Amino acid sequence: MTDASLAGLVARLPHLRLLTEPGDLEHYGRDWTRRWTPAPLAIALPADVAEVQGIVRWANEQGVAVVPSGGRTGLSGGAVAANGELVLSLERMNRVLGFDAVDRTLTVQAGMTLHAVHEAAKEHGLIYPVDFAARGSCSIGGNIATNAGGIRVIRYGNTREWIAGLTVVAGNGELLQLNRGLIKNSSGYDLRQLMIGSEGTLGVVVEATLRLTDPAPPSQVMLLALPNMDALMEVFALFRSRLTLQAFEFFTDVALRHVLAHGAQRAIDGDHPYYVVTEFDADESSQDAALAAFEVGLDHGWISDGVIAQSEAQAAALWRVREGITESLAPHKPYKNDISLRISALPDFLHEIQGLLGREYPHFEVVWFGHIGDGNLHINVLRPEHLSDGDFIAQCELVTKLLADTLQRHGGSISAEHGIGLVKRAYLGSTRSEAEIALMRGVKQVFDPKGLLNPGKLFG
Ligand SMILES: Cc1cc2nc3c(=O)[nH]c(=O)nc-3n(C[C@H](O)[C@H](O)[C@H](O)COP(=O)(O)OP(=O)(O)OC[C@H]3O[C@@H](n4cnc5c(N)ncnc54)[C@H](O)[C@@H]3O)c2cc1C
Numbered sequence: 001m002t003d004a005s006l007a008g009l010v011a012r013l014p015h016l017r018l019l020t021e022p023g024d025l026e027h028y029g030r031d032w033t034r035r036w037t038p039a040p041l042a043i044a045l046p047a048d049v050a051e052v053q054g055i056v057r058w059a060n061e062q063g064v065a066v067v068p069s070g071g072r073t074g075l076s077g078g079a080v081a082a083n084g085e086l087v088l089s090l091e092r093m094n095r096v097l098g099f100d101a102v103d104r105t106l107t108v109q110a111g112m113t114l115h116a117v118h119e120a121a122k123e124h125g126l127i128y129p130v131d132f133a134a135r136g137s138c139s140i141g142g143n144i145a146t147n148a149g150g151i152r153v154i155r156y157g158n159t160r161e162w163i164a165g166l167t168v169v170a171g172n173g174e175l176l177q178l179n180r181g182l183i184k185n186s187s188g189y190d191l192r193q194l195m196i197g198s199e200g201t202l203g204v205v206v207e208a209t210l211r212l213t214d215p216a217p218p219s220q221v222m223l224l225a226l227p228n229m230d231a232l233m234e235v236f237a238l239f240r241s242r243l244t245l246q247a248f249e250f251f252t253d254v255a256l257r258h259v260l261a262h263g264a265q266r267a268i269d270g271d272h273p274y275y276v277v278t279e280f281d282a283d284e285s286s287q288d289a290a291l292a293a294f295e296v297g298l299d300h301g302w303i304s305d306g307v308i309a310q311s312e313a314q315a316a317a318l319w320r321v322r323e324g325i326t327e328s329l330a331p332h333k334p335y336k337n338d339i340s341l342r343i344s345a346l347p348d349f350l351h352e353i354q355g356l357l358g359r360e361y362p363h364f365e366v367v368w369f370g371h372i373g374d375g376n377l378h379i380n381v382l383r384p385e386h387l388s389d390g391d392f393i394a395q396c397e398l399v400t401k402l403l404a405d406t407l408q409r410h411g412g413s414i415s416a417e418h419g420i421g422l423v424k425r426a427y428l429g430s431t432r433s434e435a436e437i438a439l440m441r442g443v444k445q446v447f448d449p450k451g452l453l454n455p456g457k458l459f460g
């Protein structure tokens with residue numbers, strides 16, 4: 001690609017902000033994976049929908065690949081530009097476009113951060129309930145493109161549940177208004193849902209109409225220490241049967257060690273192999289119900305210790321332990337697995353996988369945590385100092401193959417919420433059948449005939 005063709009883009013869109021400095025190319029060319037060397041052609045920062053359409057049309061004429069880009073907090077390499085692509089960053093398109101009190105919807109530009117969406121909903125006495133630790137940096141467009149989950153899925157579901165309408169620039173530059181905020185719409189294929197989780201391979205999300213809901217009732221937060229992995233599912237079943245859960249998250253002692261070294265406060269003394277942070281609706285009876293559940297857990301030997309937050313500050317401190325894990329591991333460039341199973345399949349799977357990881361990773365530090373109440377485990381493997389990045393990843397990939405086979409036998413998915421991106425594309429076939437993948441490729445061809453949107457992502 002030559003400067004002359006970029007000059008063509010500038011001639012077409014004279015007000016478009018374009019960045020080509022090496023520092024900018026590096027900054028916008030990577031996501032949180034840090035595995036690939038960024039090498040984009042340039043960074044385009046459109047200010048409106050017309051500029052996005054202009055960029056995509058120009059890319060079609062010139063045969064230039066385009067990488068849609070949000071906050072680049074992605075953990076699967078979906079927003080990586082390592083092959084001369086044009087990065088199309090939505091970060092300047094970050095405004096609220098409208099609130100409808102009757103529909104209880106908020107319409108926003110796709111570059112708004114999740115945190116800004118939360119704040120905008122709060123101004124109207126409502127909430128947008130999808131939430132997770134990257135809220136300050138990730139964009140709503142990226143959340144939609146990955147069908148992001150997070151810490152409240154057990155109560156509210158994934159991003160998919162909260163999208164009432166989308167405005168999308170398809171691969172040929174055409175503007176699509178999908179579902180237009182309707183609750184009921186039985187008029188054929190739901191292209192809005194197809195777009196959600198499509199990882200920037202079918203279209204660029206430019207605007208979204210989000211459903212809002214009433215704020216959650218007051219809640220309480222508890223941290224529990226557990227003696228073994230079997231206890232995890234017992235405690236989950238116990239608490240879910242007696243309380244209305246808003247969150248149920250777990251992590252191991254290894255994760256705790258990292259997050260404490262990163263500045264979090266220890267809340268339970270002693271060494272315990274597993275921990276749970278749970279949040280549940282707090283009314284007058286739930287305090288007693290929580291304590292009763294705790295006692296039952298102690299009596300059965302499923303719980304070793306626990307604390308219940310006595311203030312908002314304490315609740316925030318307990319959450320910080322769980323939410324700080326991803327950040328505390330980042331300096332180790334972890335190899336991430338983000339797997340999903342039916343909750344009922346978890347106990348058998350966990351037994352099998354514990355054996356597998358113990359056997360295959362005897363010298364690696366393996367950090368487990370995740371949204372166990374949704375059947376979603378994050379298994380992070382940390383690189384030993386003596387291994388190069390390349391050798392480390394090669395060894396991890398061998399185990400991922402075994403993990404993918406095990407998941408396939410248990411009916412699980414190789415990606416729960418991070419997406420396939422570049423990281424897991426070799427394993428898509430363990431979760432999706434050949435027939436499904438062929439249909440997905442066909443859909444891609446229809447939305448993006450020249451294959452210019454995020455090429456190489458999702459499919460190998
Ligand atoms: C500390 C931390 C905690 C996290 N916790 C969670 C969690 O609990 N749950 C969870 O689901 N994820 C989590 N993530 C992962 C990440 O935050 C999500 O995947 C998020 O949805 C990515 O949003 P983003 O704007 O950063 O997207 P990016 O990383 O910029 O992009 C992700 C994908 O979306 C595409 N894309 C971005 N914007 C658009 C657009 N406007 N139109 C079309 N395609 C687009 C990109 O091409 C790419 O394929 C976490 C990440 C971090 C760093």
